[in-house]
Every structure is written in C-alpha cells, then in structure tokens.
Amino acid sequence: MKKVVVGITGASGSIYAQRLVDILCGLDVHVHLVLSRHAMKVIPHELQPLSFKAGKDLKHEVLRYFHGEQIDFHGWQDFTASIASGSYITDGMVVCPCTAGTLGRIANGVSTSLIDRAADVCLKERRKLILVLREKPYSEVMIENMLKLTRSGGIILPASPSFYHKPDTIRDLVDSVVARILDHLGLESELKVRWELDR
Numbered sequence: 046m047k048k049v050v051v052g053i054t055g056a057s058g059s060i061y062a063q064r065l066v067d068i069l070c071g072l073d074v075h076v077h078l079v080l081s082r083h084a085m086k087v088i089p090h091e092l093q094p095l096s097f098k099a100g101k102d103l104k105h106e107v108l109r110y111f112h113g114e115q116i117d118f119h120g121w122q123d124f125t126a127s128i129a130s131g132s133y134i135t136d137g138m139v140v141c142p143c144t145a146g147t148l149g150r151i152a153n154g155v156s157t158s159l160i161d162r163a164a165d166v167c168l169k170e171r172r173k174l175i176l177v178l179r180e181k182p183y184s185e186v187m188i189e190n191m192l193k194l195t196r197s198g199g200i201i202l203p204a205s206p207s208f209y210h211k212p213d214t215i216r217d218l219v220d221s222v223v224a225r226i227l228d229h230l231g232l233e234s235e236l237k238v239r240w241e242l243d244r
C-alpha cells in the first residue's frame with residue numbers, strides 16, 4: 046500500500062484537499078493527514094456545512110470532512126508522529142492547499158509545525174514534495190521562495206484549474222488540479238482531464 050502525507054493549510058481551496066483525500070482513499074492509498082491550525086478555521090467557511098454535534102470540539106467537527114479507513118490523522122504540533130522522521134518511509138507529500146506562509150517556512154527550513162517538518166523530511170530524503178500553492182498576486186518574496194523550493198527538489202503545482210476539458214462544474218475544475226497532483230505522485234486514477242486534440 047502506498048503512503049502519502051497530505052498537509053492542509055489555511056489557504057482558500059479546502060475543496061482541493063477534500064477531493065484529493067477522497068481519491069487517494071479510493072485508490073487504496075494510506076493517507077497521513079495533518080491540518081494546520083489555520084486550516085481548521087478556513088475549512089468550515091468553504092466546505093458544505095455539516096450538522097453540528099453538541100459537545101464536540103472544532104477539530105473533531107472539521108475532521109468529519111475527511112473520510113476513509115486508511116486515514117491517519119496527526120496533530121499539527123505532534124512532532125512524535127511517524128512522518129516527522131526520515132526513517133519512516135512514505136511515497137511523498139502534498140501540501141494542498143498551501144499558503145504563502147507555509148511555502149516560506151518550508152523553503153527556508155523553518156520548521157514550526159508537523160506540516161513543515163514532514164515537508165523538510167521529504168526534501169532531505171529526496172522524496173516527492175508537491176506544494177499546491179494558492180495565492181494571488183505573488184510578491185517578490187513568494188516568487189523567491191518558490192524558486193528556492195524548486196531548487197531544493199520540491200514541486201510548485203499551483204491551484205490553477207485548466208479549461209480544455211470543458212468543465213461544467215466546480216468539481217470538474219477541482220479535478221483538473223487533483224489529476225495533475227496524482228500524475229506527479231505516479232498514481233493512476235479515473236479522472237479524465239487530459240489534453241487530447243481531436244483528429
């Protein structure tokens with residue numbers, strides 16, 4: 046079974062993460078899921094409201110957006126988690142969506158959360174690291190950080206949907222980004238979002 050780390054940060058675009066995790070679970074991938082403190086706050090504003098269960102905390106409620114038996118949830122500050130160590134082998138990591146702040150911390154080796162640390166591990170162990178950056182416009186600092194990250198072996202895969210598959214729904218747009226993430230993870234899916242010129 047493949048193992049992929051998914052870090053979700055407080056950028057807009059929680060729907061990309063939800064779809065990615067759903068598809069990874071459908072492909073029988075073991076998902077190590079970490080949500081940043083700020084992701085917990087942004088997600089309820091963006092995803093369809095869930096019925097609130099009295100007595101449950103925010104973390105418990107937010108995690109209900111992600112289902113799959115093979116999901117391991119890790120706390121954002123849990124540096125004892127398996128994925129904080131290079132000795133725990135994974136098939137890579139996706140930060141989706143990725144804030145400019147998390148990009149900056151990873152690109153500069155400033156590891157203040159489990160997402161940053163797990164990303165550092167991928168870079169030092171030369172494993173696949175994909176940052177689905179979501180911001181606009183970009184400052185010079187962000188562009189420099191993207192270059193640093195790229196030079197360190199990471200991949201900046203911006204949350205920029207494509208339109209050549211003639212999307213009808215938001216799901217179609219989301220899938221055009223998720224399909225590219227899966228390509229870079231080396232995973233085959235049913236998503237049909239490829240450019241093919243009709244002849």
Ligand SMILES: Cc1cc2nc3c(=O)[nH]c(=O)nc-3n(C[C@H](O)[C@H](O)[C@H](O)COP(=O)(O)O)c2cc1C
Nearest residue numbers: 054055056057081083084087144145146147179180
């Ligand atoms: C509704 C909302 C949307 C946000 N969208 C973005 C975004 O798209 N990109 C970004 O870099 N920051 C965005 N932010 C700001 C980040 O959440 C904030 O910088 C936070 O400190 C990021 O922390 P994290 O990287 O640890 O998740 C948004 C904040 C809110 C409340």
